[in-house]
Amino acid sequence: xxxxxxxxxxxxxxxxxxxxxxxxxxxxxxxxxxxxxxxxxxxxxxxxxxxxxxxxxxxxxxxxxxxxxxxxxxxxxxxxxxxxxxxxxxxxxxxxxxxxxxxxxxxxxxxxxxxxxxxxxxxxxxxxxxxxxxxxxxxxxxxxxxxxxxxxxxxxxxxxxxxxxxxxxxxxxxxxxxxxxxxxxxxxxxxxxxxxxxxxxxxxxxxxxxxxxxxxxxxxxxxxxxxxxxxxxxxxxxxxxxxxxxxxxxxxxxxxxxxxxxxxxxxxxxxxxxxxxxxxxxxxxxxxxxxxxxxxxxxxxxxxxxxxxxxxxxxxxxxxxxxxxxxxxxxxxxx
Amino acid sequence: xxxxxxxxxxxxxxxxxxxxxxxxxxxxxxxxxxxxxxxxxxxxxxxxxxxxxxxxxxxxxxxxxxxxxxxxxxxxxxxxxxxxxxxxxxxxxxxxxxxxxxxxxxxxxxxxxxxxxxxxxxxxxxxxxxxxxxxxxxxxxxxxxxxxxxxxxxxxxxxxxxxxxxxxxxxxxxxxxxxxxxxxxxxxxxxxxxxxxxxxxxxxxxxxxxxxxxxxxxxxxxxxxxxxxxxxxxxxxxxxxxxxxxxxxxxxxxxxxxxxxxxxxxxxxxxxxxxxxxxxxxxxxxxxxxxxxxxxxxxxxxxxxxxxxxxxxxxxxxxxxxxxxxxxxxxxxxxx
Numbered sequence: 001x002x003x004x005x006x007x008x009x010x011x012x013x014x015x016x017x018x019x020x021x022x023x024x025x026x027x028x029x030x031x032x033x034x035x036x037x038x039x040x041x042x043x044x045x046x047x048x049x050x051x052x053x054x055x056x057x058x059x060x061x062x063x064x065x066x067x068x069x070x071x072x073x074x075x076x077x078x079x080x081x082x083x084x085x086x087x088x089x090x091x092x093x094x095x096x097x098x099x100x101x102x103x104x105x106x107x108x109x110x111x112x113x114x115x116x117x118x119x120x121x122x123x124x125x126x127x128x129x130x131x132x133x134x135x136x137x138x139x140x141x142x143x144x145x146x147x148x149x150x151x152x153x154x155x156x157x158x159x160x161x162x163x164x165x166x167x168x169x170x171x172x173x174x175x176x177x178x179x180x181x182x183x184x185x186x187x188x189x190x191x192x193x194x195x196x197x198x199x200x201x202x203x204x205x206x207x208x209x210x211x212x213x214x215x216x217x218x219x220x221x222x223x224x225x226x227x228x229x230x231x232x233x234x235x236x237x238x239x240x241x242x243x244x245x246x247x248x249x250x251x252x253x254x255x256x257x258x259x260x261x262x263x264x265x266x267x268x269x270x271x272x273x274x275x276x277x278x279x280x281x282x283x284x285x286x287x288x289x290x291x292x293x294x295x296x297x298x299x300x301x302x303x304x305x306x307x308x309x310x311x312x313x314x315x316x317x318x319x320x321x322x323x324x325x326x327x328x329x330x331x332x333x334x335x
Numbered sequence: 336x337x338x339x340x341x342x343x344x345x346x347x348x349x350x351x352x353x354x355x356x357x358x359x360x361x362x363x364x365x366x367x368x369x370x371x372x373x374x375x376x377x378x379x380x381x382x383x384x385x386x387x388x389x390x391x392x393x394x395x396x397x398x399x400x401x402x403x404x405x406x407x408x409x410x411x412x413x414x415x416x417x418x419x420x421x422x423x424x425x426x427x428x429x430x431x432x433x434x435x436x437x438x439x440x441x442x443x444x445x446x447x448x449x450x451x452x453x454x455x456x457x458x459x460x461x462x463x464x465x466x467x468x469x470x471x472x473x474x475x476x477x478x479x480x481x482x483x484x485x486x487x488x489x490x491x492x493x494x495x496x497x498x499x500x501x502x503x504x505x506x507x508x509x510x511x512x513x514x515x516x517x518x519x520x521x522x523x524x525x526x527x528x529x530x531x532x533x534x535x536x537x538x539x540x541x542x543x544x545x546x547x548x549x550x551x552x553x554x555x556x557x558x559x560x561x562x563x564x565x566x567x568x569x570x571x572x573x574x575x576x577x578x579x580x581x582x583x584x585x586x587x588x589x590x591x592x593x594x595x596x597x598x599x600x601x602x603x604x605x606x607x608x609x610x611x612x613x614x615x616x617x618x619x620x621x622x623x624x625x626x627x628x629x630x631x632x633x634x635x636x637x638x639x640x641x642x643x644x645x646x647x648x649x650x651x652x653x654x655x656x657x658x659x660x661x662x663x664x665x666x667x668x669x670x671x
Contacts, residue, residue: 156650313518
C-alpha cells in the first residue's frame with residue numbers, strides 16, 4: 001500500500017494544489033476525505049488531485065495538438081503567414097477572406113468536392129443499405145457474402161488508391177486491357193480530366209460501402225421480429241412493412257451514417273492525391289480532381305501560404321459545421 | 336472465417352427438420368394459440384425457389400464486383416511482371432500464374448537495387464515494415480493510456496473543471512473542425528519537432544490524444560457499477576491501483592476496441608506521414624513507401640501488387656480475428 005499511495009502522490013503533485021487549504025491542520029491534511037470549496041461547489045481534495053493528474057497527459061497533449069491548431073488556424077487566417085518564416089507574419093485584416101471568395105481555384109475545388117459528395121454519398125448510402133437488407137435475410141452462405149462485401153474495407157485508402165490507379169492506368173491497366181480485347185480501339189485515360197472524378201467516386205464507394213453496411217446490419221438485427229409478424233397478420237405487404245417498420249427503426253442509424261459520411265466525403269484528399277497527382281487538369285488548366293482539403297493542403301504546405309490556407313480552412317470549417325449541425329437538428333426533429 | 340460478423344444468430348428459417356415437424360404442430364393448435372405458435376415454415380413453391388435463385392444471383396454478382404480487384408491484386412502479385420502484362424487482355428489475368436514465380440515479386444521488393452540503402456545495405460522495404468509496426472505499437476500503447484486515464488478521471492472523479500472539459504470533449508466530436516494538417520505542421524515546426532532527428536516524435540505525438548476515444552472510454556466507464564471501486568477504496572487501494580487492477584480487467588472489451596481502431600488508423604495513415612517523411616526513405620511507414628514502389632521505372636505492376644498485398648495482411652488479420660470488437664465499435668459509433 002505504501003508504494004501505491006506514493007504513486008498517487010506523484011500523479012497528483014504535478015499540479016498546484018488549490019489555494020485555500022493552507023490553514024488545515026496536520027492531522028486533517030493526511031485525511032483523504034478533506035474537502036474544499038470552489039465557485040460554490042464542494043470537491044474532495046484527493047479526488048481533485050488524482051483526477052487532474054490522470055487528466056494531465058490528455059489535457060496537455062489536447063491543448064497543444066487539438067486546441068492550439070484551432071487557435072493557430074483562427075489567428076493565422078488574418079495574417080500573411082509564410083510557413084518557412086512564421087515569425088514575420090503580419091496582420092493583414094480581412095485581405096485573405098477577400099481573396100478566398102474571389103479565388104477561382106477555390107471555387108473550382110469547392111465545386112469538385114460538392115460534385116463528389118452529391119454523387120458518392122447517396123450512392124454509397126443506398127448500396128450500403130441495399131447490401132444490409134440483402135444480408136438480413138436468413139440465407140445459407142450469408143457469412144461468405146458478408147465477408148465479400150466487407151473485403152474492400154480492409155484495404156487502406158492508400159492501398160485502394162494505388163490498386164485502382166493500376167487497374168485504371170492508361171498503359172498496362174486491367175480495364176483498358178480487357179476493354180481493348182473486347183474491341184475498344186484506343187486506351188482511355190480513366191484518370192484524366194474526363195473520367196477522373198467519377199473514377200474516384202467509384203473507388204471510394206467500392207472501398208467504403210461495406211463499413212456502412214455493417215452499421216446498417218446491426219441496426220436491422222435490433223428490430224423485433226415480432227413487429228413484422230404482427231404487421232403481416234394485419235395484412236401489410238413487404239413494401240408496407242419496409243416503409244412502416246424497417247425505415248423508422250433504422251432512421252437514427254441512417255442519420256448518424258449520413259452525417260459521418262458527408263463530413264468524410266467533404267474531407268476527401270487521399271484518393272485524388274494518389275490517383276491523380278497532377279489533379280487531372282483539363283485543356284483549360286482546370287484541375288478537375290482538386291478537392292477542398294487538398295487545396296488547403298497545397299496552399300499551406302506546397303506553396304507555404306499558411307495565412308491564406310488558414311483562411312480557406314476557417315471558411316470551410318464554418319461551411320462544414322453549418323451542414324453538420326443543421327443535418328443533426330433536422331434528423332433529431334424527425335425522431 | 337466461420338464465425339459470423341454479427342453475433343446474434345437467429346434460428347435458420349429454412350431448416351429441413353423443422354419443416355417436417357411444423358405442419359403437424361400447426362394443425363393441432365387452434366384459434367389464438369395458432370397466432371402465438373412458432374412461425375409457420377413456408378413451403379418451397381416454384382415462386383419461392385425462383386426468388387431464391389434470383390437473390391443468390393444478385394448477391395453473387397455484387398460479391399464479384401466487391402472481390403475481383405482484391406483477387407486480381409493477390410493473383411498478380413504472384414506472377415512475374417512480363418507474365419502479368421502479357422495476360423492483361425485475356426481472362427487469364429484472373430488466374431494464378433506459374434508456381435515458380437509465385438514469390439518472385441515479393442522477394443524482389445526486398446532485394447531491388449533502388450530499395451537497398453547503399454550505405455547500410457539494409458532493405459528499405461523491410462525497414463518500412465518495421466517502421467510501421469513500431470509506429471503502430473507506440474501509438475496504440477500511448478492512445479490507450481492517455482485517453483483511458485483521462486476518461487476515468489472525467490467519469491469517476493469530481494474536480495474543478497471536470498464539467499467544462501467534458502463539454503469541450505463533446506463539442507470537439509460534434510463540430511467538424513477542418514484542423515487538417517496545416518496548423519499541426521505549423522505547431523510541430525515551432526516546437527522543433529520536424530527536424531530530421533525529432534521527426535518521429537513529431538509524427539507520433541499529435542495522434543496520442545483523441546476526443547473521440549476519451550468519449551468512448553467515458554461512456555463505458557459511466558455504465559460500470561461503482562461497487563467494486565468503492566470496495567477497493569475501503570480496502571485501501573489508491574485510485575491508480577484501482578484503475579490498473581480493477582477497471583482495466585473489467586473493461587477489456589473497450590480497451591480492445593480502441594486498440595484495434597487505433598491500430599488500423601495508425602497503420603493506414605497516409606497524408607500526414609507522407610508529408611513528414613517525404614524526404615526520408617529510412618523512416619517511411621509502409622503506406623508511404625508504397626509510393627516509392629509505385630514510382631519505380633520501368634513500371635513493375637507485379638511488385639506494386641506484392642507491396643499492396645503485404646501492407647493489407649496485418650489489417651486483414653485484425654479484422655478476421657477481432658471481429659467481435661470491431662462490431663462492438665461499429666455499433667457503438669452507430670449509437671449517435
